Amino acid sequence: EADIYQTPRYLVIGTGKKITLECSQTMGHDKMYWYQQDPGMELHLIHYSYGVNSTEKGDLSSESTVSRIRTEHFPLTLESARPSHTSQYLCASSEYGEGGYNEQFFGPGTRLTVL
Amino acid sequence: GESVGLHLPTLSVQEGDNSIINCAYSNSASDYFIWYKQESGKGPQFIIDIRSNMDKRQGQRVTVLLNKTVKHLSLQIAATQPGDSAVYFCAESPLQGGKLIFGQGTELSVKP
Numbered sequence: 001e002a003d004i005y006q007t008p009r010y011l012v013i014g015t016g017k018k019i020t021l022e023c024s025q026t027m028g029h030d031k032m033y034w035y036q037q038d039p040g041m042e043l044h045l046i047h048y049s050y051g052v053n054s055t056e057k058g059d060l061s062s063e064s065t066v067s068r069i070r071t072e073h074f075p076l077t078l079e080s081a082r083p084s085h086t087s088q089y090l091c092a093s094s095e096y097g098e099g100g101y102n103e104q105f106f107g108p109g110t111r112l113t114v115l
Numbered sequence: 116g117e118s119v120g121l122h123l124p125t126l127s128v129q130e131g132d133n134s135i136i137n138c139a140y141s142n143s144a145s146d147y148f149i150w151y152k153q154e155s156g157k158g159p160q161f162i163i164d165i166r167s168n169m170d171k172r173q174g175q176r177v178t179v180l181l182n183k184t185v186k187h188l189s190l191q192i193a194a195t196q197p198g199d200s201a202v203y204f205c206a207e208s209p210l211q212g213g214k215l216i217f218g219q220g221t222e223l224s225v226k227p
Binding site: 106 | 147149151156157158159160161164202204208214215216217218219220222
């Protein structure tokens with residue numbers, strides 16, 4: 001069982017609000033990731049981090065920002081939420097595997113609805 | 116660009132039958148492949164992985180086959196059960212990378 005947590009699980013918020021989605025893992029993994037997933041669709045990487053003070057943008061452009069001040073914590077922030085941000089956001093983590101291979105462990109996700 | 120895709124978006128099988136879910140990938144440099152299972156309202160759950168130096172790997176009731184010649188990956192589930200009903204995703208990762216590239220999911224529905 002993976003020890004990776006996301007809060008809130010569900011969030012309904014009005015346009016223009018600032019929101020922060022929390023993600024924490026207790027496995028000591030250096031690598032952490034944020035994915036965006038629409039219902040029934042594939043996961044798109046929007047941010048990743050390979051360690052403290054390291055953050056990179058993913059393959060899908062996103063208006064969100066992330067920070068990595070502590071190994072176990074990787075929050076995602078939207079400064080001004082819009083209806084186009086409505087989606088499911090999944091956080092994942094992994095350790096440095098042998099030869100660069102790494103299984104990613106996923107949290108339960110946050111389903112965000114912006115009205 | 117790089118892409119990973121599945122041939123069938125939905126698959127319906129009878130309980131007890133074997134299921135085969137297929138996946139095509141386009142990046143010949145990918146060296147690591149994973150199958151995930153995602154149940155409704157949950158995050159993806161790791162099922163099985165395989166490295167490119169292998170063509171077959173078996174787990175409990177699951178087998179992954181890798182055909183590098185045609186860049187094809189498949190997941191076989193033996194004696195499919197109602198609890199196997201979910202969306203299945205394949206993902207690939209290039210050597211020395213860390214990022215996973217996910218394909219479109221296949222929804223598996225198991226009829227009792």
